[in-house]
Amino acid sequence: MNKNREQAATTLLIGTKKGAWRLTLGRDRQLRQLTGPLHLGAVVSHYVEDPRRPGYQLMAVGSGHLGPSVFVSTDAGKTWQESTQPPAFTPVGSIARAVDHVFWLTPGHASQPDVWYAGTSPQGLFRSDDGGMSWQEVVGLNHLAEFVDWRGGDKDGTPDGPKLHSVIVDSADARHLLIGMSSGGIFESHDEGGTWRPLNKGVATDFYPPKEDGSEYEYGHDPHCVVMHPVYSNRLYHQNHCGIYRMDRDKGDTWLRIGKNMPAEVGDIGFPMLVHPRDPDTIWVFPMDGSGQWPRTSPQGKPAVYRSHDGGMSWQRLDQGFPASQAWWTVKRQCMAVDSHDQTGVYLGTTNGQIWGSFDGGDSWQGLAMDLPQIYSVEVAERAE
Amino acid sequence: MDITVTLPSQLDDYTGAQRHLVLSLPVNTVTLAGVLDALESKFPGLRFRVVDEHQRIRRHIAMFVGETLVHDLTVPVPDGGRIQIVGALSGG
Numbered sequence: 120m121n122k123n124r125e126q127a128a129t130t131l132l133i134g135t136k137k138g139a140w141r142l143t144l145g146r147d148r149q150l151r152q153l154t155g156p157l158h159l160g161a162v163v164s165h166y167v168e169d170p171r172r173p174g175y176q177l178m179a180v181g182s183g184h185l186g187p188s189v190f191v192s193t194d195a196g197k198t199w200q201e202s203t204q205p206p207a208f209t210p211v212g213s214i215a216r217a218v219d220h221v222f223w224l225t226p227g228h229a230s231q232p233d234v235w236y237a238g239t240s241p242q243g244l245f246r247s248d249d250g251g252m253s254w255q256e257v258v259g260l261n262h263l264a265e266f267v268d269w270r271g272g273d274k275d276g277t278p279d280g281p282k283l284h285s286v287i288v289d290s291a292d293a294r295h296l297l298i299g300m301s302s303g304g305i306f307e308s309h310d311e312g313g314t315w316r317p318l319n320k321g322v323a324t325d326f327y328p329p330k331e332d333g334s335e336y337e338y339g340h341d342p343h344c345v346v347m348h349p350v351y352s353n354r355l356y357h358q359n360h361c362g363i364y365r366m367d368r369d370k371g372d373t374w375l376r377i378g379k380n381m382p383a384e385v386g387d388i389g390f391p392m393l394v395h396p397r398d399p400d401t402i403w404v405f406p407m408d409g410s411g412q413w414p415r416t417s418p419q420g421k422p423a424v425y426r427s428h429d430g431g432m433s434w435q436r437l438d439q440g441f442p443a444s445q446a447w448w449t450v451k452r453q454c455m456a457v458d459s460h461d462q463t464g465v466y467l468g469t470t471n472g473q474i475w476g477s478f479d480g481g482d483s484w485q486g487l488a489m490d491l492p493q494i495y496s497v498e499v500a501e502r503a504e
Numbered sequence: 505m506d507i508t509v510t511l512p513s514q515l516d517d518y519t520g521a522q523r524h525l526v527l528s529l530p531v532n533t534v535t536l537a538g539v540l541d542a543l544e545s546k547f548p549g550l551r552f553r554v555v556d557e558h559q560r561i562r563r564h565i566a567m568f569v570g571e572t573l574v575h576d577l578t579v580p581v582p583d584g585g586r587i588q589i590v591g592a593l594s595g596g
Contacts, residue, residue, distance in 0.1 A: 184514045184564045184591040185553035201549050207557035217556035 127501040129458045131466055132176070132196075133474060134163035137492035139178060141196060144487075148464070148478045153488055157196065165453055167224045168195075168500035171232050176500075177251045179221035179237070187220045189237065191251045195500075204253035206237050206245040211262050216241055223453070224251075225286040228293035238283035242270045242300045244312065257312040260298075269317070269338045270303040277301050284452060285345035291352045297345060304340035305357065321374035323361035343390045344452040348399040356402055356431070358392040358452075363404055365431050377431025381406065385418050385425070385436075391455035395463065400430040403457070403465060403481055405450045416447040424465070426481050440484035441475070448473075453496035468494030505529050505583035507539055512591045515554075518547040536569060537577035539587055554589060566592040 131142040133155075140155030157163075162181040169175040174195040181187050189202040208216045218239045227234025227246075237245040237254060244257040260266060270281065282301050289295035294311040297318070304319040317338045324336045341360035348354040353368040356377075363378030378387025388409030395401035403426050407415045417423070423438035449470040458464035463480040472491040477484045507527045511519055527542050537559065544551040554565045559577055561567055568588040569579050581587060 182514065182553075184512075184562070186556060186562050188549070188553065203549075205552060207552070210558070215558040217558055217560065 127459060129460075129464055130168075130500045130502075131456065131474065131476075131487075132166040132168060132496075132498045132500055133468060133488075133491065133494060134166040134178070134453070134496035135472070135492040135494055136162055139163040139166050140488070140491060142474060142488055144464075144476075150487060154196075157199070158190070162220065163495060164220055164222045165224045165496045165498075167226065167498050169226045169235075171226060171229055173500075173502045175250065177224050177235060179224055181220035187218050187239070189221055189224070189251055189254070200252075202247075202252055202254065206239055206243065206254040206256075208243060208261065209256060214267070216243070218243065219280050222282045223284045223286055225288060228288050229290070230293050236286040236288070236296070238286050238298065240280035240282045242281050242283040242303060244283055244286065244298060246312065259308070259310075259313040260306075260315055263315065269306070270300055271339060285342065285357075287345060287347045289347065289352045290349055295352075297347065297355075299342040299345040299357065301343060301360075302339060302341045304338045305342050305345055306338075318366075318372060319374070320372055321366075321376070322359055322364060323376070325361050344392045346392055346394045348394050349396055351399040354394070354399040354430075356392055356394055358389050358404055360388070360409075363387040363389075363392070363431060375431075377427070380427075380432055381425060381434050382436075385423075386410070388415075389450070390415070390452040391450055391467070393455050393457045393465065396457065396459045398428075400428055401480075402427050402431060403455065405455060405467060407449060414447075415449050420445050420447050422446050422448045424467070424477075424481050424484075437477075437481040437484075439482060440477075451495060453498070454494050456497045456499045458499045458501055464499075466497050466499065468497040470494060505531060505534065507534070507542075507581055507584075508586045509539065509543065510586070510588040512589055514591045515547070515550055515589070518550040518553070532583075534581050535577060536567065536574060536579045536581055536587065539581055540577065564592045566590040 128146050129144045133140045138156035138159040142153050143151040145151050165179040176192040178190045188205045190199040192199050206218050220240050222240050223238035225236045233250045235247045235251045244260045245254040247254045285299035287297040296308045306315045307318050308315045319340045322340050343358045345357040355366040357364050362376045364374035365377045366374050381387045385406045389405050389407045393403040408418045422441045423436050425434045427434050454468040456466045465477045465481045468474050470493045474488040475484050476487045540551050
Protein backbone atom coordinates (compact mmCIF):
# COMPACT_ATOMS: atom_id res chain seq x y z
CA MET A 120 0.00 0.00 0.00
CA ASN A 121 1.29 3.39 -0.95
CA LYS A 122 1.02 5.48 2.17
CA ASN A 123 1.23 8.79 0.32
CA ARG A 124 -1.54 7.72 -2.01
CA GLU A 125 -3.81 6.88 0.89
CA GLN A 126 -3.16 10.27 2.42
CA ALA A 127 -4.12 12.20 -0.67
CA ALA A 128 -7.11 14.48 -0.27
CA THR A 129 -9.31 14.66 -3.34
CA THR A 130 -10.84 17.82 -4.71
CA LEU A 131 -13.26 17.59 -7.59
CA LEU A 132 -12.98 20.50 -9.99
CA ILE A 133 -16.42 20.92 -11.49
CA GLY A 134 -17.20 22.96 -14.61
CA THR A 135 -20.85 23.70 -15.35
CA LYS A 136 -22.95 25.65 -17.79
CA LYS A 137 -23.29 28.39 -15.18
CA GLY A 138 -19.91 28.55 -13.45
CA ALA A 139 -17.48 26.33 -11.56
CA TRP A 140 -17.37 24.70 -8.15
CA ARG A 141 -14.90 22.71 -6.07
CA LEU A 142 -15.96 19.75 -3.98
CA THR A 143 -13.33 18.81 -1.46
CA LEU A 144 -13.18 15.39 0.19
CA GLY A 145 -10.87 14.54 3.04
CA ARG A 146 -8.66 11.50 2.96
CA ASP A 147 -11.43 9.77 4.90
CA ARG A 148 -13.61 10.45 1.85
CA GLN A 149 -16.09 12.47 3.87
CA LEU A 150 -17.52 15.56 2.25
CA ARG A 151 -15.64 18.54 3.48
CA GLN A 152 -16.75 21.51 1.48
CA LEU A 153 -18.53 22.61 -1.67
CA THR A 154 -16.92 25.88 -2.74
CA GLY A 155 -18.34 28.20 -5.35
CA PRO A 156 -19.61 29.47 -7.57
CA LEU A 157 -16.59 30.71 -9.47
CA HIS A 158 -17.35 32.80 -12.56
CA LEU A 159 -21.08 32.53 -11.91
CA GLY A 160 -23.02 32.57 -15.14
CA ALA A 161 -20.07 31.66 -17.33
CA VAL A 162 -19.87 28.42 -19.29
CA VAL A 163 -16.94 26.48 -17.84
CA SER A 164 -16.12 23.71 -20.30
CA HIS A 165 -13.07 22.44 -18.46
CA TYR A 166 -11.41 23.11 -15.10
CA VAL A 167 -8.08 21.38 -14.60
CA GLU A 168 -5.30 21.32 -11.99
CA ASP A 169 -1.70 20.88 -13.06
CA PRO A 170 -0.31 17.63 -11.61
CA ARG A 171 3.19 19.08 -12.07
CA ARG A 172 2.43 22.06 -9.88
CA PRO A 173 -0.20 21.49 -7.18
CA GLY A 174 -2.54 24.44 -6.83
CA TYR A 175 -1.92 25.69 -10.37
CA GLN A 176 -5.25 25.59 -12.19
CA LEU A 177 -6.62 26.52 -15.58
CA MET A 178 -10.24 27.10 -16.48
CA ALA A 179 -11.81 27.34 -19.94
CA VAL A 180 -14.40 30.09 -19.63
CA GLY A 181 -17.01 31.06 -22.17
CA SER A 182 -20.38 32.70 -22.00
CA GLY A 183 -23.71 32.86 -23.68
CA HIS A 184 -22.67 36.31 -24.83
CA LEU A 185 -18.94 36.83 -24.57
CA GLY A 186 -16.09 35.24 -26.47
CA PRO A 187 -13.81 32.53 -25.16
CA SER A 188 -11.05 32.88 -22.64
CA VAL A 189 -8.80 30.98 -20.27
CA PHE A 190 -8.27 31.89 -16.64
CA VAL A 191 -5.28 30.91 -14.54
CA SER A 192 -5.00 30.47 -10.78
CA THR A 193 -1.77 29.94 -8.87
CA ASP A 194 -3.46 29.52 -5.50
CA ALA A 195 -5.79 26.55 -6.00
CA GLY A 196 -8.60 28.68 -7.33
CA LYS A 197 -8.76 31.43 -4.72
CA THR A 198 -7.81 34.14 -7.22
CA TRP A 199 -7.82 34.15 -11.02
CA GLN A 200 -6.02 36.01 -13.76
CA GLU A 201 -7.25 36.10 -17.33
CA SER A 202 -5.04 34.94 -20.18
CA THR A 203 -3.50 37.93 -21.93
CA GLN A 204 -3.76 36.16 -25.29
CA PRO A 205 -6.57 33.58 -25.39
CA PRO A 206 -6.68 30.98 -28.17
CA ALA A 207 -7.57 32.63 -31.49
CA PHE A 208 -7.31 31.52 -35.12
CA THR A 209 -5.36 33.29 -37.81
CA PRO A 210 -6.84 33.06 -41.32
CA VAL A 211 -5.89 30.09 -43.47
CA GLY A 212 -6.29 31.19 -47.07
CA SER A 213 -9.82 32.49 -47.42
CA ILE A 214 -11.03 30.68 -44.30
CA ALA A 215 -11.25 32.91 -41.24
CA ARG A 216 -12.57 30.80 -38.39
CA ALA A 217 -13.16 32.17 -34.92
CA VAL A 218 -12.86 30.24 -31.68
CA ASP A 219 -16.33 29.87 -30.18
CA HIS A 220 -15.19 28.29 -26.96
CA VAL A 221 -12.17 26.61 -25.44
CA PHE A 222 -13.36 23.08 -24.81
CA TRP A 223 -10.41 21.10 -23.50
CA LEU A 224 -7.29 21.79 -21.44
CA THR A 225 -4.34 19.41 -21.01
CA PRO A 226 -1.14 19.99 -19.03
CA GLY A 227 2.02 19.32 -21.02
CA HIS A 228 4.69 16.73 -20.37
CA ALA A 229 6.36 16.55 -16.98
CA SER A 230 9.60 17.74 -18.58
CA GLN A 231 7.89 20.90 -19.87
CA PRO A 232 6.33 22.41 -16.76
CA ASP A 233 5.04 25.59 -18.43
CA VAL A 234 3.45 23.89 -21.44
CA TRP A 235 -0.32 23.44 -21.78
CA TYR A 236 -2.48 22.42 -24.71
CA ALA A 237 -6.03 23.57 -25.49
CA GLY A 238 -8.64 22.13 -27.84
CA THR A 239 -11.35 24.41 -29.14
CA SER A 240 -14.71 24.54 -30.84
CA PRO A 241 -14.59 24.66 -33.79
CA GLN A 242 -11.72 22.23 -33.97
CA GLY A 243 -8.34 23.76 -33.29
CA LEU A 244 -5.26 22.95 -31.23
CA PHE A 245 -3.38 25.57 -29.28
CA ARG A 246 -0.29 25.54 -27.11
CA SER A 247 0.87 27.74 -24.28
CA ASP A 248 4.51 27.90 -23.18
CA ASP A 249 3.87 30.19 -20.23
CA GLY A 250 1.46 28.29 -18.07
CA GLY A 251 -1.67 29.27 -19.95
CA MET A 252 -1.22 33.05 -19.99
CA SER A 253 -0.77 33.25 -23.76
CA TRP A 254 -1.69 30.79 -26.50
CA GLN A 255 -0.39 30.10 -29.97
CA GLU A 256 -1.87 27.99 -32.73
CA VAL A 257 -0.36 24.58 -33.40
CA VAL A 258 -0.05 25.48 -37.07
CA GLY A 259 1.15 22.00 -37.99
CA LEU A 260 -2.45 20.95 -37.45
CA ASN A 261 -4.64 24.05 -37.73
CA HIS A 262 -3.02 25.20 -40.97
CA LEU A 263 -2.50 21.76 -42.49
CA ALA A 264 -4.02 21.56 -45.98
CA GLU A 265 -5.76 18.28 -45.15
CA PHE A 266 -7.21 19.65 -41.91
CA VAL A 267 -10.29 21.04 -43.70
CA ASP A 268 -11.11 17.54 -44.95
CA TRP A 269 -10.26 15.89 -41.63
CA ARG A 270 -12.56 18.06 -39.57
CA GLY A 271 -15.40 18.15 -42.13
CA GLY A 272 -18.01 20.82 -42.53
CA ASP A 273 -20.40 22.55 -40.20
CA LYS A 274 -22.72 19.52 -40.14
CA ASP A 275 -19.92 17.29 -38.89
CA GLY A 276 -20.04 18.22 -35.28
CA THR A 277 -21.88 17.97 -32.02
CA PRO A 278 -25.07 19.99 -31.51
CA ASP A 279 -23.22 22.76 -29.69
CA GLY A 280 -20.34 22.88 -32.12
CA PRO A 281 -17.60 20.62 -33.48
CA LYS A 282 -14.84 20.06 -30.98
CA LEU A 283 -11.20 19.15 -30.62
CA HIS A 284 -10.91 17.15 -27.41
CA SER A 285 -8.88 14.45 -25.68
CA VAL A 286 -5.54 16.18 -26.13
CA ILE A 287 -3.09 13.56 -24.87
CA VAL A 288 0.61 13.96 -24.16
CA ASP A 289 2.42 10.62 -23.97
CA SER A 290 4.03 10.36 -20.54
CA ALA A 291 6.90 8.45 -22.16
CA ASP A 292 7.53 10.96 -24.96
CA ALA A 293 6.85 14.69 -24.83
CA ARG A 294 6.84 14.82 -28.63
CA HIS A 295 4.08 12.24 -28.98
CA LEU A 296 0.61 13.85 -29.00
CA LEU A 297 -2.85 12.47 -29.72
CA ILE A 298 -6.07 14.36 -30.29
CA GLY A 299 -9.69 13.47 -30.86
CA MET A 300 -12.06 15.47 -33.01
CA SER A 301 -15.86 15.30 -33.08
CA SER A 302 -15.94 14.98 -35.82
CA GLY A 303 -12.78 14.13 -37.65
CA GLY A 304 -11.36 11.17 -35.78
CA ILE A 305 -8.21 10.46 -33.84
CA PHE A 306 -4.87 11.83 -35.00
CA GLU A 307 -1.36 11.63 -33.66
CA SER A 308 1.90 13.50 -33.96
CA HIS A 309 5.39 12.27 -33.15
CA ASP A 310 7.05 15.65 -33.50
CA GLU A 311 5.22 17.77 -30.93
CA GLY A 312 2.49 18.83 -33.33
CA GLY A 313 4.56 19.50 -36.43
CA THR A 314 3.04 16.71 -38.49
CA TRP A 315 -0.01 14.51 -37.98
CA ARG A 316 -1.55 11.31 -39.25
CA PRO A 317 -4.94 9.63 -38.75
CA LEU A 318 -5.26 6.78 -36.27
CA ASN A 319 -8.70 5.39 -37.04
CA LYS A 320 -8.24 1.90 -38.46
CA GLY A 321 -10.91 -0.52 -37.33
CA VAL A 322 -13.34 2.18 -36.14
CA ALA A 323 -16.91 1.98 -37.41
CA THR A 324 -18.47 4.86 -39.34
CA ASP A 325 -22.13 3.84 -39.29
CA PHE A 326 -23.14 7.33 -40.36
CA TYR A 327 -21.35 7.09 -43.73
CA PRO A 328 -22.28 4.98 -46.74
CA PRO A 329 -19.96 1.99 -47.11
CA LYS A 330 -17.19 2.56 -49.62
CA GLU A 331 -17.76 0.67 -52.85
CA ASP A 332 -14.28 -0.82 -52.75
CA GLY A 333 -14.85 -2.08 -49.24
CA SER A 334 -12.04 -0.01 -47.75
CA GLU A 335 -12.25 1.94 -44.54
CA TYR A 336 -12.63 5.65 -44.16
CA GLU A 337 -9.30 7.08 -43.08
CA TYR A 338 -10.83 10.01 -41.20
CA GLY A 339 -14.22 11.59 -40.51
CA HIS A 340 -14.89 9.40 -37.46
CA ASP A 341 -16.50 10.58 -34.25
CA PRO A 342 -14.46 9.69 -31.18
CA HIS A 343 -16.14 11.02 -28.04
CA CYS A 344 -13.34 10.49 -25.53
CA VAL A 345 -9.83 9.07 -25.96
CA VAL A 346 -7.59 7.93 -23.10
CA MET A 347 -4.02 6.68 -22.93
CA HIS A 348 -2.86 4.81 -19.87
CA PRO A 349 -0.68 7.23 -17.93
CA VAL A 350 2.07 4.65 -17.36
CA TYR A 351 1.62 1.93 -20.00
CA SER A 352 1.26 4.37 -22.86
CA ASN A 353 0.96 1.66 -25.50
CA ARG A 354 -2.54 1.02 -24.18
CA LEU A 355 -5.22 3.29 -25.66
CA TYR A 356 -8.98 3.25 -25.31
CA HIS A 357 -11.72 5.32 -26.74
CA GLN A 358 -15.45 5.74 -26.51
CA ASN A 359 -16.77 6.49 -29.96
CA HIS A 360 -20.10 7.47 -31.47
CA CYS A 361 -19.91 3.94 -32.88
CA GLY A 362 -18.73 1.85 -29.96
CA ILE A 363 -15.97 1.29 -27.42
CA TYR A 364 -12.45 0.50 -28.62
CA ARG A 365 -9.00 -0.57 -27.40
CA MET A 366 -5.65 -0.41 -29.12
CA ASP A 367 -2.28 -1.83 -28.08
CA ARG A 368 0.27 0.21 -30.00
CA ASP A 369 3.00 -2.38 -29.47
CA LYS A 370 0.83 -4.89 -31.34
CA GLY A 371 -0.47 -2.71 -34.16
CA ASP A 372 -2.45 0.36 -35.02
CA THR A 373 -5.94 -1.07 -35.47
CA TRP A 374 -8.70 -0.47 -32.95
CA LEU A 375 -10.52 -3.47 -31.48
CA ARG A 376 -14.22 -2.95 -30.72
CA ILE A 377 -14.39 -4.16 -27.12
CA GLY A 378 -17.87 -2.69 -26.87
CA LYS A 379 -19.15 -5.78 -28.62
CA ASN A 380 -18.70 -7.50 -25.27
CA MET A 381 -21.25 -5.20 -23.64
CA PRO A 382 -24.81 -6.47 -23.09
CA ALA A 383 -26.77 -5.99 -26.32
CA GLU A 384 -29.68 -4.32 -24.55
CA VAL A 385 -27.32 -1.69 -23.15
CA GLY A 386 -25.09 -1.19 -26.16
CA ASP A 387 -21.71 0.49 -26.29
CA ILE A 388 -22.56 4.11 -26.95
CA GLY A 389 -21.65 6.89 -24.56
CA PHE A 390 -19.35 9.85 -24.08
CA PRO A 391 -16.83 9.47 -21.23
CA MET A 392 -14.25 6.75 -20.64
CA LEU A 393 -11.75 6.21 -17.83
CA VAL A 394 -8.71 4.02 -17.32
CA HIS A 395 -7.34 3.07 -13.91
CA PRO A 396 -4.22 5.07 -13.01
CA ARG A 397 -2.16 1.93 -12.36
CA ASP A 398 -3.98 -1.01 -13.97
CA PRO A 399 -4.25 -0.62 -17.76
CA ASP A 400 -6.86 -3.41 -17.95
CA THR A 401 -9.37 -1.67 -15.67
CA ILE A 402 -11.69 0.79 -17.41
CA TRP A 403 -15.05 2.45 -16.83
CA VAL A 404 -17.72 3.75 -19.22
CA PHE A 405 -21.20 5.20 -18.79
CA PRO A 406 -23.43 3.77 -21.53
CA MET A 407 -26.16 5.91 -23.00
CA ASP A 408 -28.93 5.19 -25.46
CA GLY A 409 -27.71 5.69 -29.02
CA SER A 410 -30.77 4.28 -30.73
CA GLY A 411 -33.63 6.06 -32.46
CA GLN A 412 -33.18 9.80 -32.11
CA TRP A 413 -29.93 9.33 -30.13
CA PRO A 414 -31.40 10.43 -26.78
CA ARG A 415 -28.02 9.95 -25.05
CA THR A 416 -29.69 9.07 -21.80
CA SER A 417 -29.25 6.03 -19.57
CA PRO A 418 -30.73 3.00 -21.37
CA GLN A 419 -34.29 2.38 -20.15
CA GLY A 420 -33.82 5.22 -17.65
CA LYS A 421 -31.66 2.98 -15.44
CA PRO A 422 -28.24 4.56 -14.98
CA ALA A 423 -25.21 2.32 -14.59
CA VAL A 424 -21.48 2.49 -14.93
CA TYR A 425 -19.86 -0.48 -16.64
CA ARG A 426 -16.39 -1.62 -15.58
CA SER A 427 -14.00 -4.08 -17.10
CA HIS A 428 -10.97 -5.62 -15.39
CA ASP A 429 -9.71 -7.37 -18.51
CA GLY A 430 -9.29 -4.63 -21.05
CA GLY A 431 -12.88 -4.76 -22.22
CA MET A 432 -13.21 -8.48 -22.87
CA SER A 433 -15.92 -8.66 -20.19
CA TRP A 434 -17.94 -6.02 -18.38
CA GLN A 435 -19.65 -5.67 -15.02
CA ARG A 436 -22.74 -3.54 -14.42
CA LEU A 437 -22.34 -1.16 -11.46
CA ASP A 438 -25.53 0.57 -10.33
CA GLN A 439 -25.70 0.13 -6.57
CA GLY A 440 -26.83 3.44 -5.09
CA PHE A 441 -28.11 4.88 -8.36
CA PRO A 442 -31.86 5.36 -8.89
CA ALA A 443 -33.38 2.07 -10.02
CA SER A 444 -35.62 3.59 -12.68
CA GLN A 445 -36.85 6.82 -14.29
CA ALA A 446 -33.41 8.43 -14.13
CA TRP A 447 -32.63 9.69 -17.63
CA TRP A 448 -29.07 10.80 -17.10
CA THR A 449 -26.66 12.18 -19.62
CA VAL A 450 -22.96 12.29 -18.73
CA LYS A 451 -20.77 14.40 -21.02
CA ARG A 452 -17.31 13.37 -22.16
CA GLN A 453 -15.30 15.31 -19.54
CA CYS A 454 -17.68 14.34 -16.75
CA MET A 455 -16.07 11.21 -15.33
CA ALA A 456 -12.89 11.17 -13.28
CA VAL A 457 -10.88 8.74 -11.21
CA ASP A 458 -8.54 9.32 -8.28
CA SER A 459 -5.40 7.45 -7.26
CA HIS A 460 -6.52 5.92 -3.95
CA ASP A 461 -6.03 2.19 -3.48
CA GLN A 462 -9.79 2.07 -2.93
CA THR A 463 -10.28 3.85 -6.20
CA GLY A 464 -12.57 6.86 -6.23
CA VAL A 465 -14.67 7.18 -9.36
CA TYR A 466 -16.78 10.28 -9.96
CA LEU A 467 -19.33 11.41 -12.51
CA GLY A 468 -21.42 14.50 -13.17
CA THR A 469 -24.74 14.62 -14.97
CA THR A 470 -26.44 17.18 -17.13
CA ASN A 471 -29.08 17.52 -14.44
CA GLY A 472 -26.49 18.91 -12.09
CA GLN A 473 -25.64 15.93 -9.93
CA ILE A 474 -22.22 14.77 -8.79
CA TRP A 475 -21.96 11.11 -7.83
CA GLY A 476 -18.99 9.34 -6.30
CA SER A 477 -17.87 5.82 -5.59
CA PHE A 478 -15.09 5.03 -3.14
CA ASP A 479 -14.82 1.36 -4.02
CA GLY A 480 -13.97 1.44 -7.70
CA GLY A 481 -17.56 1.83 -8.78
CA ASP A 482 -19.14 -1.01 -6.77
CA SER A 483 -21.42 1.42 -4.94
CA TRP A 484 -22.35 5.05 -5.48
CA GLN A 485 -23.52 7.99 -3.42
CA GLY A 486 -24.68 11.45 -4.34
CA LEU A 487 -22.14 14.13 -3.42
CA ALA A 488 -23.87 17.24 -4.77
CA MET A 489 -27.33 17.16 -6.27
CA ASP A 490 -28.31 20.68 -7.25
CA LEU A 491 -25.60 22.20 -9.38
CA PRO A 492 -26.16 23.53 -12.91
CA GLN A 493 -25.62 21.27 -15.90
CA ILE A 494 -22.26 19.57 -15.38
CA TYR A 495 -19.75 20.12 -18.20
CA SER A 496 -16.60 18.65 -16.64
CA VAL A 497 -15.31 16.82 -13.60
CA GLU A 498 -11.60 16.55 -12.87
CA VAL A 499 -9.67 15.33 -9.84
CA ALA A 500 -7.00 17.29 -8.03
CA GLU A 501 -5.10 15.43 -5.35
CA ARG A 502 -2.58 16.56 -2.81
CA ALA A 503 -1.20 15.31 0.48
CA GLU A 504 -2.88 16.86 3.49
CA MET B 505 -14.18 64.34 -29.23
CA ASP B 506 -16.42 62.82 -26.62
CA ILE B 507 -18.27 59.52 -27.01
CA THR B 508 -20.85 58.26 -24.54
CA VAL B 509 -20.64 54.51 -23.99
CA THR B 510 -23.17 52.22 -22.32
CA LEU B 511 -21.94 48.74 -21.39
CA PRO B 512 -23.81 45.55 -20.43
CA SER B 513 -23.68 43.70 -17.16
CA GLN B 514 -21.86 40.83 -18.86
CA LEU B 515 -18.74 43.01 -18.89
CA ASP B 516 -18.85 43.94 -15.21
CA ASP B 517 -15.76 41.83 -14.46
CA TYR B 518 -13.77 44.06 -16.79
CA THR B 519 -15.38 47.40 -16.06
CA GLY B 520 -15.82 47.11 -12.33
CA ALA B 521 -19.55 47.31 -13.03
CA GLN B 522 -19.18 50.72 -14.66
CA ARG B 523 -22.10 50.80 -17.08
CA HIS B 524 -21.90 54.34 -18.41
CA LEU B 525 -18.91 56.46 -19.26
CA VAL B 526 -17.77 59.24 -21.53
CA LEU B 527 -14.63 58.60 -23.54
CA SER B 528 -12.65 61.70 -24.46
CA LEU B 529 -10.60 60.81 -27.52
CA PRO B 530 -7.76 63.00 -28.84
CA VAL B 531 -8.92 62.65 -32.46
CA ASN B 532 -11.35 64.37 -34.82
CA THR B 533 -12.86 61.25 -36.39
CA VAL B 534 -13.29 57.76 -35.07
CA THR B 535 -14.91 54.48 -36.02
CA LEU B 536 -16.52 51.92 -33.77
CA ALA B 537 -13.22 50.01 -33.93
CA GLY B 538 -11.46 53.06 -32.52
CA VAL B 539 -13.94 53.30 -29.68
CA LEU B 540 -13.36 49.63 -28.86
CA ASP B 541 -9.60 50.20 -28.88
CA ALA B 542 -10.10 52.98 -26.36
CA LEU B 543 -12.29 50.71 -24.24
CA GLU B 544 -9.62 47.99 -24.40
CA SER B 545 -7.02 50.43 -23.13
CA LYS B 546 -9.25 51.31 -20.24
CA PHE B 547 -10.54 47.79 -19.57
CA PRO B 548 -7.93 45.23 -20.74
CA GLY B 549 -9.41 41.99 -22.07
CA LEU B 550 -12.82 43.46 -22.88
CA ARG B 551 -12.40 43.72 -26.64
CA PHE B 552 -11.82 40.03 -27.37
CA ARG B 553 -14.88 39.07 -25.38
CA VAL B 554 -17.15 41.12 -27.68
CA VAL B 555 -15.24 41.01 -31.00
CA ASP B 556 -13.61 37.90 -32.46
CA GLU B 557 -10.12 37.46 -33.88
CA HIS B 558 -11.30 38.62 -37.31
CA GLN B 559 -12.90 41.83 -36.03
CA ARG B 560 -16.43 40.47 -36.24
CA ILE B 561 -18.93 41.40 -33.57
CA ARG B 562 -19.66 38.21 -31.62
CA ARG B 563 -22.89 36.40 -32.37
CA HIS B 564 -24.70 37.20 -29.15
CA ILE B 565 -23.43 40.72 -28.77
CA ALA B 566 -25.21 43.68 -30.36
CA MET B 567 -23.70 47.13 -30.85
CA PHE B 568 -25.60 50.33 -31.49
CA VAL B 569 -24.24 53.63 -32.76
CA GLY B 570 -26.93 56.05 -31.76
CA GLU B 571 -30.14 54.15 -32.41
CA THR B 572 -28.73 52.12 -35.28
CA LEU B 573 -27.80 48.47 -34.88
CA VAL B 574 -24.47 48.05 -36.63
CA HIS B 575 -22.79 44.90 -37.90
CA ASP B 576 -19.18 45.88 -38.40
CA LEU B 577 -16.58 48.02 -36.77
CA THR B 578 -15.95 50.40 -39.66
CA VAL B 579 -19.01 52.48 -38.85
CA PRO B 580 -18.03 56.10 -38.07
CA VAL B 581 -19.00 57.49 -34.71
CA PRO B 582 -19.73 61.23 -34.61
CA ASP B 583 -18.46 63.62 -31.98
CA GLY B 584 -20.96 63.49 -29.17
CA GLY B 585 -22.19 60.13 -30.38
CA ARG B 586 -23.53 57.32 -28.29
CA ILE B 587 -22.39 53.70 -28.32
CA GLN B 588 -24.33 50.96 -26.60
CA ILE B 589 -23.10 47.37 -26.31
CA VAL B 590 -25.81 44.87 -25.47
CA GLY B 591 -25.98 41.21 -24.54
CA ALA B 592 -28.25 40.13 -27.38
CA LEU B 593 -29.91 37.06 -25.92
CA SER B 594 -30.96 35.69 -22.60
CA GLY B 595 -30.39 31.98 -22.25
CA GLY B 596 -32.36 29.28 -20.58
